[in-house]
Amino acid sequence: MKKFRPQHAIAGLVASLGATLAWAAEKAEPWQLNLTPGVTRTAERAYEMHMIMLGICVVIGIIVFGAMAYSIFKFRKSKGAVPDKTFVHSTKLEILWTAVPTLILVVMAYPATVKVIEAYQTEGHEMTVKIVGQQWLWTYEYVGEGVSFTSRLDRRSDRLRQSGVKVDDNDPANANYLLDVDNRLVLPTDTKIRFILTADDVIHAWWVPALGWKSDAIPGIVNEQWTEIREPGIYRGQCAELCGKDHGFMPIVVEAVPKAEFQARLAAMKSANDTTARTAALAPAAAVAPKI
Amino acid sequence: MATTHADPHADHGHQQSFFQRWFMSTNHKDIGTLYLVFSLVMFLVGGSMALVIRAELFQPGLQLVDPAFFNQMTTMHALVMIFGAVMPAFVGLANWMIPLMVGAPDMALPRMNNWSFWIMPFAFALLLMPLVLQLFGIGSGAPAGGWTLYPPLSLQGGSNVAFTIFAIHLMGISSIMGAINIIATILNMRAPGMDLLKMPIFVWTWLITAFLLIAVMPVLAGAVTMLLTDKFFGTSFFNAAGGGDPVLYQHVFWFFGHPEVYIMILPAFGIVSEIIPTFARKPLFGYQAMVYATASIAFLSFIVWAHHMFTVGMPLGAELYFMYATMLIAIPTGVKVFNWVTTMWRGSMTFETPMLFALGFVVMFTIGGFSGLMLAMVPADYQYHDTYFVVAHFHYVLVTGAVFGIMAGVYYWLPKWTGYMYNETLGKVHFWGSTIFVNLLFFPQHFLGLAGMPRRIPDYNVAFADFNMWSSVGGFGFGFMQLLFVYIVWKCARGGVKATDRVWEGAKGLEWTVPSPAPHHTFTKPPVLRDEDLAHGDVAH
Numbered sequence: 001m002k003k004f005r006p007q008h009a010i011a012g013l014v015a016s017l018g019a020t021l022a023w024a025a026e027k028a029e030p031w032q033l034n035l036t037p038g039v040t041r042t043a044e045r046a047y048e049m050h051m052i053m054l055g056i057c058v059v060i061g062i063i064v065f066g067a068m069a070y071s072i073f074k075f076r077k078s079k080g081a082v083p084d085k086t087f088v089h090s091t092k093l094e095i096l097w098t099a100v101p102t103l104i105l106v107v108m109a110y111p112a113t114v115k116v117i118e119a120y121q122t123e124g125h126e127m128t129v130k131i132v133g134q135q136w137l138w139t140y141e142y143v144g145e146g147v148s149f150t151s152r153l154d155r156r157s158d159r160l161r162q163s164g165v166k167v168d169d170n171d172p173a174n175a176n177y178l179l180d181v182d183n184r185l186v187l188p189t190d191t192k193i194r195f196i197l198t199a200d201d202v203i204h205a206w207w208v209p210a211l212g213w214k215s216d217a218i219p220g221i222v223n224e225q226w227t228e229i230r231e232p233g234i235y236r237g238q239c240a241e242l243c244g245k246d247h248g249f250m251p252i253v254v255e256a257v258p259k260a261e262f263q264a265r266l267a268a269m270k271s272a273n274d275t276t277a278r279t280a281a282l283a284p285a286a287a288v289a290p291k292i
Numbered sequence: 293m294a295t296t297h298a299d300p301h302a303d304h305g306h307q308q309s310f311f312q313r314w315f316m317s318t319n320h321k322d323i324g325t326l327y328l329v330f331s332l333v334m335f336l337v338g339g340s341m342a343l344v345i346r347a348e349l350f351q352p353g354l355q356l357v358d359p360a361f362f363n364q365m366t367t368m369h370a371l372v373m374i375f376g377a378v379m380p381a382f383v384g385l386a387n388w389m390i391p392l393m394v395g396a397p398d399m400a401l402p403r404m405n406n407w408s409f410w411i412m413p414f415a416f417a418l419l420l421m422p423l424v425l426q427l428f429g430i431g432s433g434a435p436a437g438g439w440t441l442y443p444p445l446s447l448q449g450g451s452n453v454a455f456t457i458f459a460i461h462l463m464g465i466s467s468i469m470g471a472i473n474i475i476a477t478i479l480n481m482r483a484p485g486m487d488l489l490k491m492p493i494f495v496w497t498w499l500i501t502a503f504l505l506i507a508v509m510p511v512l513a514g515a516v517t518m519l520l521t522d523k524f525f526g527t528s529f530f531n532a533a534g535g536g537d538p539v540l541y542q543h544v545f546w547f548f549g550h551p552e553v554y555i556m557i558l559p560a561f562g563i564v565s566e567i568i569p570t571f572a573r574k575p576l577f578g579y580q581a582m583v584y585a586t587a588s589i590a591f592l593s594f595i596v597w598a599h600h601m602f603t604v605g606m607p608l609g610a611e612l613y614f615m616y617a618t619m620l621i622a623i624p625t626g627v628k629v630f631n632w633v634t635t636m637w638r639g640s641m642t643f644e645t646p647m648l649f650a651l652g653f654v655v656m657f658t659i660g661g662f663s664g665l666m667l668a669m670v671p672a673d674y675q676y677h678d679t680y681f682v683v684a685h686f687h688y689v690l691v692t693g694a695v696f697g698i699m700a701g702v703y704y705w706l707p708k709w710t711g712y713m714y715n716e717t718l719g720k721v722h723f724w725g726s727t728i729f730v731n732l733l734f735f736p737q738h739f740l741g742l743a744g745m746p747r748r749i750p751d752y753n754v755a756f757a758d759f760n761m762w763s764s765v766g767g768f769g770f771g772f773m774q775l776l777f778v779y780i781v782w783k784c785a786r787g788g789v790k791a792t793d794r795v796w797e798g799a800k801g802l803e804w805t806v807p808s809p810a811p812h813h814t815f816t817k818p819p820v821l822r823d824e825d826l827a828h829g830d831v832a833h
Contacts, residue, residue: 028755032743035675042674049672050742057662064633065655071636072651075572076643083574084638094581097630098623105619108669113612115671120608160353161751167352169754177352179753202445203538205603205678209744213674216604218539219444220532223605240603240678240746242438244445245360248749 026210027179027236030169036210039231039256043212045115052111056104119213122226125194129185133197133204133217133239136246140185143196147269153249154180161249178248179236184255188262189229197223202244208237208254216241229256315410318402319812320387323409325709327384328702330412332778334376335695337420339771341369346733346767349760354751362750363436368423370439371456374556375463376416378690381698382559383408383470386498389705390474392803392810393492395483395819400476408469415462422452438748440549441516443530443541447523454524457516464509471502471509478502483802485821489583492801492827493576496583497562500590504551504558507594512548515541539604546597554593557657557689558586560697561628564650566801567704568632569827571647572639573798576827578631585624585631592621602673611670618668622661629658644796645719649700652727653693660688663738678748681741687734696726699777706784707791711809714784722780725773732766800827 037047075081128143141148157178160167167177187193197206199217207214210233215225229235237252257265317323344365348356357365387405391398399405426433435453437446446453478499482491491499518529518541528534530541569576576582599618602611632654641647663685667676676682707713736759741747745756752760791808805825806814 028743028745028753030755031758032755033739035742042671045671046675049669050666050675053666053669053672057665061658061662064629064658068633068636068651068654071633071639072641072643075636075639075641077573077640078642081638081640083572083640085574087634087638088575088577088579090578093630093634094578094627098627101623101626105622108665109616109619112615112669112671116608116611116615119671119674162354164355165353166355167754169352169757174352174754177754178751202448203442207678207746209675214603214677218532218604220537221539221605237744238746238749242363242442242445242748244448245358245363245436247363248359248746248751 026234027176028209038210038212039229039233039235040211040227041230042119042227043210045118046212049112049115053108056108060104122194122224125192125226127188127191128194128196129187131195131197131206131217133199133201133206133243133250135201135244136239136250138185138204138206138250138252142266142269145266145270147266149183149269151181151183151185151253153178153251154182156180157251158249176236179238179251179253181251181253184234184253186255186257186262186265187227187229188259189232189256191259191262192226192228195225195227197225203241204239204243204250205241206237206252207240208235208252210235210237211254214240229254232256232258316406318398318406320391320399320402320405321709321810321812323399323405324384324386324388326409327380327387327412330409331377331379331381331384331698332781334372334380334416336774336778338369338372338377339774341365341372343767343771345369346764348750349752350764351761352752352754352757357750359750360436361433363438363748364423364434366748367436367439368420368434371419371459372416373690374439374552375460376412376419378556378694378698379463379467380412382498382501382556383467383474385494385559385563385698385701385705386470386474388709389803390477390495390498391481392708392806392814393495393801394478394481394486395802395815395821396477396481397813397816399473400481401473404469405473408466408473411462411466411469415459415466418455418462419459422455440542440545441519442545443519443522443538446519447530451524454520457520460516461513464513467505467509471505474498474502475506483815483818483821489580490821490823490826492562493565493579493582493586494559494562497558497565497586500586501555501558504555504590504593508548508551508555511544512552515544515548518544539601542601542604543598546600547594549600550597551590551593553686553689554589556694557697558590560653560657560694560701561586563697563701563704564632564653565628566827567646567650567700568635568654570704570796570798570800571644571650572636572641574635574639575800576631577634577637578627581627582631585627588624589621592617592624596621599668599673602670603677615668615670619665622665625661629654629661642797644703645714645716645723646700646704646796648720648723649696649703652723653696653700656688656692656696656727656731660685660693663688676741678746679741680737680745680747683747684734684737684741687737691734692727692730699726702781704796705803706781707795708803708806708808708810710785711791711807712784712786712788713791713795714780714788718776718780718783722773722776725776726770729766729769729773733763733770734766736760736762736766800825 035047035050037044130141130143132139137150137152139150157180167174197215197217199219204217205214206217211227213225215223233256235254239247239250348362422431423434425431431452432450435449435456478495521527522529522531528536530536530538565576565582596614596618598614667673667685703719740756740759745752793807794804802819
């Protein structure tokens with residue numbers, strides 16, 4: 001278990017820096033009930049939209065189910081209720097319950113439209129990362145920097161899942177089970193990053209909940225997305241499109257670092273000539289557990 | 293309205309051998325029974341597959357099945373439940389009830405009716421064959437690319453995908469013939485005076501569903517045929533390397549797929565619209581609005597397909613259009629829910645098992661409708677898409693929606709079919725047990741999806757452990773409650789308290805004017821229709 005300490009140390013550091021929002025968004029928490037606002041404007045938009053919709057649905061639900069519950073308790077035969085067989089049609093009511101939902105939909109559509117349009121503003125990006133999905137790993141490339149590397153499920157999770165035993169959810173060492181990789185994607189914060197996504201074999205989908213979007217990676221098609229991460233931290237996600245037997249085992253880990261640190265990490269990656277050094281520069285954890 | 297059962301020799305049902313009656317039948321009631329029994333068997337087969345899935349997901353780690361088999365289970369569970377359980381159950385109910393409800397002696401095309409049913413067992417033998425052969429060490433098992441069969445993944449496996457494709461072709465032929473039969477029956481064989489806008493709502497919803505079936509089953513057949521030629525004959529419809537487009541398949545598939553989900557819910561709307569007035573002892577509120585709402589939903593179902601594809605990288609305009617169009621569905625669906633609730637208002641309600649299932653349907657289908665509306669919102673869908681939130685959504689509309697609707701219908705008409713009352717206490721136990729467990733099964737899946745658990749994964753991070761365990765407990769509970777359902781139905785078919793012709797105090801409609809059990813031949817002479825005998829009574833609205 002020792003070899004995983006540095007990673008937890010980094011995660012712990014992020015938490016202790018007071019980036020509580022980022023910490024909460026890093027990965028799912030046990031008993032988590034809701035979306036988190038994440039660490040990008042896109043994730044915040046998704047969260048806001050979700051909460052608006054949830055709120056409206058809860059209110060409508062209370063009214064409809066309330067009326068239903070009232071009927072069930074009030075208009076029951078055992079209480080001597082007599083059916084009002086003439087109450088079978090009302091043009092006024094029909095107009096009312098067509099018009100009011102239409103208005104509610106307009107109220108929903110406005111913020112949704114604004115948010116979708118915002119999400120499509122890809123111009124003004126400062127760097128581009130190419131993401132290629134393969135069965136069952138991700139290849140990342142910092143476009144124009146001459147740096148590319150693969151990222152796959154970490155060896156510990158891999159051993160554990162192949163062992164066939166129950167994964168102990170109380171063991172803190174298992175906290176990132178299936179959500180850890182050998183090489184993380186290091187990205188700068190406060191930078192508009194453009195992603196281009198495609199796939200080699202079948203359709204995959206790249207999804208980090210804290211960034212607030214997922215995008216299909218489709219062979220023969222290049223999709224475009226962007227993000228601007230606000231908080232340094234480690235954000236975990238998974239492939240979200242069924243891609244074969246190991247679909248559940250191709251996680252995504254984004255390590256967001258301040259711009260200056262990113263430049264240093266990128267420089268280290270560029271200068272690294274051999275795989276071992278590159279791996280070490282990318283993920284401190286992997287340096288302690290070198291590849292065989 | 294005397295029944296047309298004067299000549300005992302006209303009742304051939306008792307003179308046939310078992311083989312003649314059940315294999316060569318052209319009688320709408322016997323074929324209806326065959327469909328319903330077939331669908332019950334498939335419900336249990338598909339349910340067992342779901343239990344394999346839930347057993348593997350009971351706790352983190354891979355304890356029971358390997359991921360490849362897990363994917364076969366998710367794929368086959370969906371195909372069996374959609375095409376084997378839900379759709380044939382509705383066709384079975386249509387076969388039994390539509391002639392009785394419109395006062396027709398049988399379906400319009402009885403021999404074709406026999407053929408549409410008998411295709412089904414062969415189609416499913418074909419569909420399930422790779423899975424069974426695998427048990428004997430032959431082949432690589434069933435297709436594992438998901439029921440949507442997205443290429444290139446669906447074409448990656450062995451030749452097993454051909455079994456699925458040919459099975460889908462057969463099911464499509466069966467569904468189209470069934471739909472033609474239903475349309476022909478409804479449009480040509482109604483009793484004199486049964487105007488279109490006097491038909492029971494169940495008949496209306498099936499008429500509209502049948503048109504949906506005829507429109508979209510060929511589209512699915514076309515899509516899977518292109519898969520077939522891509523796989524075996526070197527075409528490149530969906531192969532980017534050959535100039536094709538994998539996303540094209542998704543567009544074609546969902547052009548079928550979205551109407552398909554309404555095919556699985558509109559008849560349930562119809563059943564619930566029959567049951568609620570009966571047990572509220574009050575005509576259906578806003579009958580015509582209900583008909584128009586059903587037609588609107590059917591129309592909208594053709595123009596919203598790409599809301600299943602918000603993350604494939606569509607242009608902004610397409611995302612906005614499909615979002616708006618999808619949101620519109622909430623309006624006619626809302627009209628239906630409001631009309632059901634208003635039907636209860638100032639009624640005189642009792643709560644026999646069919647009514648309980650109908651009320652459960654209204655509440656839980658509406659919950660599924662809410663999550664559907666949430667999924668329509670593109671900014672939020674970027675998070676929801678392909679997570680357990682979606683799984684929770686479509687199981688609320690399909691299990692607590694379609695399946696609860698079917699069960700409500702079965703309890704409602706079972707005394708008419710068998711001539712006996714089912715055990716009411718056991719029926720209520722079945723309802724409450726199913727309702728509690730099904731919510732334990734699917735409600736926590738909303739949380740899992742929102743917390744970030746993708747769908748179709750055989751193993752998960754430890755943070756998802758608790759709700760997955762709840763969900764699995766709910767799954768097994770719900771599964772075992774259905775064995776009780778089988779027992780109740782079997783018991784009712786064997787005997788019990790004799791059912792009256794009317795069966796339910798507030799029941800209206802032609803089907804309640806024939807004896808219980810309904811004789812082999814009914815309405816050989818068209819009944820004389822009185823408006824007050826119709827379910828919605830007030831024919832002016």
